[in-house]
Amino acid sequence: MKYPLTLDGIKKEYAVFNNGEIALINNLKDLSAERELVTDGLYIFVLCTGGKATVSMNNDRYEIAPDHLFVAPPRVILHETMFSIDFECCCVAVSNRYFQKVIPMHENFWDLTILFENSPLVPLDQAGVELFHQYYSLIRAKLVAKPIPHVNEVVRSLILAFIFEFYDTLERFVKMAPKSFNSSQRIFKTFIDLLIGSYPKDRRISYYAEKMAVTPKYLSVICKKCAGQTASQMIDRYVIRDIEYLLRHTQKSLKEIAFELGFPSISFFGKYVRRHFGVSPTVLRQNLSSANPG
Template identity: 30%
Template sequence: MEKIQDTNIQILKQCSGENCLDNDLLLINNIKDVPLPDSARRTNCIMIGLCTQGEARYSVDTREFSVHPNEAFIVSERHIIDNFHLSHDFEALCMVVSINFFHEIIRNVSEMSALFLYSRNHPVMHYDEKEQHIFKNYFEVIRSRITDNSNHFQKDLIRTLMLAMFYDLSNVIYRAKQGNEKSQSRPDAIFTQFIKLVEDNCRQERRVSWYAKQLCITPKYLSETVKQVSRRTPNEWIDNYVTLEIRVLLKNTTKSIKEITKDMNFPNQSFLGKYFKENVGMSPSKYRKS
């Protein structure tokens, strides 16, 4: 069986030649200008777009979706997208965000994180006229900041603008969620509760069994449910949040690695270093200098 290829920012940058911020953020004026793959692709990034005209049809993990004018769409990481069909007049603005940059931006807003988790299974939402105008304004302002390399605080400024945009987008997701609240499945509810627990406790707890106990279910059932909903294991989610916490501490504080080891409840620096390198590809000290 042929291996499913990844789609990430680096690949899309090569195809689109649009405005980008390192390998963290890419803005595409019209996603139709990016050559469509002729086979299934696994997303290794997060795509947020707004359809302005025409129609697009595609499948996410074999589920079919369609996007029409005035609708926003979100494609989250680790999904498999396939069966693209775009009308001849299709146009859509699109922001592509790296997974790490996305989590850096929303890491301290737990309700926002939960709403984006909801959008994994409900990726298409209607925008009213005012919301469309706001999204387009964000797009243009962020693009102007990407091209302004003279600003010493460029990345921090863009991160702040993205957070503001995510607040507005989260409000749209919240409205859609309220309308579908009664129909939320048990697996979706368990997954949302699990992620909230991980966000609140990942500095101290990395055991799947501990999270299962808090949810009053077995570790096996938790693993099966999380994998069913998100295509990732509980351990992958825990590692993702733990690694993000370490990355933020390394980059945004002057704490020593010994202090970070204690903060993150690792038995010693060697253990933390090995864990970090396995997940990030470099040692904590090298990451701090990079």
């Protein structure tokens, strides 16, 4: 029987820390042995530090040895897990929503996402292993210590710094690995390339679908399958980032920003911002400025 694995479903005895966005798991053997698991809205990162393990992901079998990083992305089935007696690891589970909120929206992020689905086992060199341990230890120390006023911001900054430093290691693996994308993944990657390569971002799904010779509905189905979001949600993610950047880092007026991003009027721009941020553009700019002074 398949069991949906969510952060909320990870029991306290399995985790050193779990706040619903990030979990540090110290009892991976018992957690995995319970039943066939389906990762539901989370990424699981496992760095093997000793012993060996085997796991099947979507019916493909993987052998995990020391210095191997195993990544289980959202919406995969984990089953037939076996561990040696001396198996040890560092294990982090991150919600998909938090991961997408923190990680830089670089075009190769989607290459990495697809890579993890096709090749979830990444052999790290010594520098990569040491880097993982350094950040894991520091992030763990901040999470389990007595709370400080801005612990969430500190942890988010540490994760972002880790991503930037660790990205080079994973990017080298992406370039070395064969691009074995299936048809759905190729369509999705083309959509992302079009989306990233355009400015301002057209907010109509039909704009991208027409360029790709597919229907808007089919494009949304592909996006949902590959990224867990509809095409419209994907577009909004990138538009939101552009809005945040212009409000935070430029002195342009709201009217100038609205027209630069392709909104027909400042009124329409205001409604869009309220729908996605819950506040007006003016208040959002103030909030962004106070959160990032100077």
